Amino acid sequence: MEGLAVRNETRVTHFILLGLSRSPNLEIVFFVLFLLMYLLAVAGNLLILITIYVDSQLNSPMYFFLSNLSFLDLSFSTVTVPKSLVNFLMHSKIISFGDCIAQLFFVHFVGGTECFHLTLMAYDRYVAICNPLRYNTIMNRRTCLLLVLSTWVAGFLHGFSQAFPSTLLTFCGPNEIDHFFCDSHALSLLSCSNAFISETANMVNSGSLTVCCFLVVFISYVYIISTVLKIRSAEGRKKAFSTCASHLMVVTLFFGPGVFIYMRPSVTFAGDKLISAFYTIVTPWLNPFIYTLRNEKVKKSMKKLGGRKVSFLETHVD
Known part of the structure; x- marks a missing residue:
C-alpha cells in the first residue's frame, strides 16, 4: 500500500519536449527553417483551396480530392509546428499530459486520414484512366462526398486507437520526451508500467493501415500502368502518366517516412526525429508545389x- 501511495504521488502530470536539438544556436536555425516552411505550407495549401473553390472549371472529383488533401496538409503541419516553434524559443518546453495525448491523437487522426485519402486518390485515378466512359457515373458528387467522409471516420478511429492505449499507461518519471511532438512510441518509452501491449497494438494498427493502403495504391497503379501502355498515341500515354505522376510523388514522400517510423519494432534511431519532421512539415510544404x-x-x-x-x-x- 505504501508503494502504491508513493507511486500515485510521483505520477507525471506534464512532459518536457526536448525537441530536435539541445543546442540553443541550432534551435534558432530550426526555428527559422520551420517557420519559413510552415508559412509556405499555409500559403501554398490555402492558395490551392481558394483557387479550386473559386474556379468552376476545377469542379471535378480530382480537384475536390486535391482540395481535401490541401486541407489535410494544412491541418497536419498545424498540429505539431506551432508548438514546436514556441519551444524552439522557450527555455521551458512543458506540455501537459492532456495536451500531449490530444496532440498524439490529432497527429494520427489527421495523418491516418491523409493516408486513406491518398489511397482514395489512387482509386480515383484508376477509375479515370481504366474506366473513362463511366468515370462521371462512378465518381458522382454523392459518392465522392461519402468516400471523403469515410476517410475522415477511418482516420478518427485510427487516431483514437493510437491515443487510447497511451492513456492507460502509468508515468512515474522521468518526464522528458526525446522528440519535438508527442507520439505513442516516445510516450511508451517513459512508462513505468508494462507497455508491451500498448506498443504491440499501436504497431499492428499502424502496420495494418499502411499495408492495406499500400496494397490498394499498388493494385490501382498496376491496372493504370497496364492500361496506359495499351494507348497507341504517345501523346495520350504522356497525358495519362502526367495525371498520375504528382500523386505518385506525394504518396512516396508521405508513405516512405511513415513506413520507416511505424512499421518496425520499438527501436529508436538517431534520425527518427528528422524523418518525423520530414513528413509533418516538409511534405505539407512540398505538396502544393x-x-x-x-x-x-x-x-x-x-x-x-x-x-x-x-x-x-x-x-x-x-
Missing part, C-alpha cells in the same frame, strides 16, 4: 485568380 508545377489547369486558374485580384484592386483604388 508538386501539384501546381505539374498541373497546367491549376496554374492557369491561379493566374486567373491573380488577374481577378489585380482587377478588383484597380477598380476600388480608382
Whole structure:
C-alpha cells in the first residue's frame, strides 16, 4: 500500500519536449527553417483551396480530392509546428499530459486520414484512366462526398486507437520526451508500467493501415500502368502518366517516412526525429508545389485568380 501511495504521488502530470536539438544556436536555425516552411505550407495549401473553390472549371472529383488533401496538409503541419516553434524559443518546453495525448491523437487522426485519402486518390485515378466512359457515373458528387467522409471516420478511429492505449499507461518519471511532438512510441518509452501491449497494438494498427493502403495504391497503379501502355498515341500515354505522376510523388514522400517510423519494432534511431519532421512539415510544404508545377489547369486558374485580384484592386483604388 505504501508503494502504491508513493507511486500515485510521483505520477507525471506534464512532459518536457526536448525537441530536435539541445543546442540553443541550432534551435534558432530550426526555428527559422520551420517557420519559413510552415508559412509556405499555409500559403501554398490555402492558395490551392481558394483557387479550386473559386474556379468552376476545377469542379471535378480530382480537384475536390486535391482540395481535401490541401486541407489535410494544412491541418497536419498545424498540429505539431506551432508548438514546436514556441519551444524552439522557450527555455521551458512543458506540455501537459492532456495536451500531449490530444496532440498524439490529432497527429494520427489527421495523418491516418491523409493516408486513406491518398489511397482514395489512387482509386480515383484508376477509375479515370481504366474506366473513362463511366468515370462521371462512378465518381458522382454523392459518392465522392461519402468516400471523403469515410476517410475522415477511418482516420478518427485510427487516431483514437493510437491515443487510447497511451492513456492507460502509468508515468512515474522521468518526464522528458526525446522528440519535438508527442507520439505513442516516445510516450511508451517513459512508462513505468508494462507497455508491451500498448506498443504491440499501436504497431499492428499502424502496420495494418499502411499495408492495406499500400496494397490498394499498388493494385490501382498496376491496372493504370497496364492500361496506359495499351494507348497507341504517345501523346495520350504522356497525358495519362502526367495525371498520375504528382500523386505518385506525394504518396512516396508521405508513405516512405511513415513506413520507416511505424512499421518496425520499438527501436529508436538517431534520425527518427528528422524523418518525423520530414513528413509533418516538409511534405505539407512540398505538396502544393508538386501539384501546381505539374498541373497546367491549376496554374492557369491561379493566374486567373491573380488577374481577378489585380482587377478588383484597380477598380476600388480608382
